[in-house]
Amino acid sequence: METWFLILISISITYLLKLIIFNLFYPPIKQSLNLPPGPICFPILGNLLLFRKSFNDLYPVIQSLHAKFGPIITFHFGSRPAIFIADRFLAHQALVKDGASFADRPLTFDGSNQNHITTAFYGTKWRLLRRNLTAEILQSSRVKTYSHARKWALERFLNCLKIRSKSGPVRVLEHFQFSMFSLLVLMCFGNKYDDDKIKEIEDVVERLLSNFSRVMTHDVDFNGYMVPRNGIVYIMNGAMGLDPNVWENPMEFKPERFLSDEKAFDISGNKEIKMMPFGAGRRICPGHVLAMLHLEYFVANLVWNFEWKAVDGEEDDMEPKQEFVMTMKNPLRVNLLARF
Ligand code: HEM
Numbered sequence: 001m002e003t004w005f006l007i008l009i010s011i012s013i014t015y016l017l018k019l020i021i022f023n024l025f026y027p028p029i030k031q032s033l034n035l036p037p038g039p040i041c042f043p044i045l046g047n048l049l050l051f052r053k054s055f056n057d058l059y060p061v062i063q064s065l066h067a068k069f070g071p072i073i074t075f076h077f078g079s080r081p082a083i084f085i086a087d088r089f090l091a092h093q094a095l096v097k098d099g100a101s102f103a104d105r106p107l108t109f110d111g112s113n114q115n116h117i118t119t120a121f122y123g124t125k126w127r128l129l130r131r132n133l134t135a136e137i138l139q140s141s142r143v144k145t146y147s148h149a150r151k152w153a154l155e156r157f158l159n160c161l162k163i164r165s166k167s168g169p170v171r172v173l174e175h176f177q178f179s180m181f182s183l184l185v186l187m188c189f190g191n192k193y194d195d196d197k198i199k200e201i202e203d204v205v206e207r208l209l210s211n212f213s214r215v216m217t218h219d220v221d222f223n224g225y226m227v228p229r230n231g232i233v234y235i236m237n238g239a240m241g242l243d244p245n246v247w248e249n250p251m252e253f254k255p256e257r258f259l260s261d262e263k264a265f266d267i268s269g270n271k272e273i274k275m276m277p278f279g280a281g282r283r284i285c286p287g288h289v290l291a292m293l294h295l296e297y298f299v300a301n302l303v304w305n306f307e308w309k310a311v312d313g314e315e316d317d318m319e320p321k322q323e324f325v326m327t328m329k330n331p332l333r334v335n336l337l338a339r340f
Helices: 003-025 055-069 090-099 124-137 138-143 147-166 172-192 195-208 289-303
Strands: 071-075 080-085 221-224 225-227 230-236 304-311 320-322 325-327 334-338
Touching: 055 071, 055 080, 080 090, 090 221, 090 230, 147 172, 147 289, 147 334, 172 289, 289 304
Parallel strands: 080 230
Antiparallel strands: 071 080, 221 225, 304 334, 320 325
16 A cells, blocks of 8 residues: 555544544533624634634734624634633633632643643642642742752853843843743752753743643633633733723833832732733642742842843834733843943
């Protein structure tokens, strides 16, 4: 038999098996349900053409659908509805008030959910992993003992910026994210890993973090609609911080807005959501306190160690891009001059 024919048959069988297994876990949902509004769904195919796009490509499409249909919309991936929520009150209702219904994660493609806290189903294993992380690794007295790791990660970060800054303008934020992962790896595994191993683990962490969607374990009446069992729910983190009733000119780069009223702003979103860089509710980022500490420490050192100059002709561009958190589509580049 021709090789190409065998390859074709193998691909088709793999695809069919995947479809059968997927449908066993997530049986098709009845179209007659009162789902949130959205574009017309073609039976079976759903919005499959869009499904082939990455989440980044989909983001502007979803934004325009929100403008047309409102803050909660349905989008069909095959026979399965995905619900997108882009309103801070609805996000609070889902993640905090009705937190238990919206706390599960979808099955990953390789089925390895239970091995990682980020992807674990909402249940005993997740609780255990989460308790271990918060009570062991992130416990405040333990965190103090990581000061050597913080120093190491900072030095690594500053050295990297010093080298990069010699050959032109630098995108500081991208390096910051990298240094955050190094710190995390170091806290978990100590200094025994070399740079290559750290990079490998960082890549895995990054891939894991890119899946923060939720899956419904049962039907929920939500804001006059039905969010069905097995539906996937995406909370549009970036959209949360853009309410002009909370933030004056939300698209303007105005860091001083965080100086006033600092105490009234609760980043955990427990009482209300004004922005949610760390998520909210039961699956809120368990590292958010450490991350905030780390951020302050790093930013202070960036200001201390470098003289910053804007690149001639380049301006702040606040156009967003959805990654595992919302980032700038065109990150600001700066010329850095090392002081020491
Ligand atoms: C600036 C730094 C960070 C940002 C912006 C960030 C953001 C987030 C976000 C948005 C989520 C999803 C929450 C949700 O599903 O609602 C998350 C989850 C998570 N983060 Fe972070 N994070 C940061 C740093 C860290 C650090 C330092 C750690 C560990 C020490 C960490 C560990 C985790 C874990 C384990 C989860 C999954 C929690 C779960 O599913 O139960 N993150 N993070």
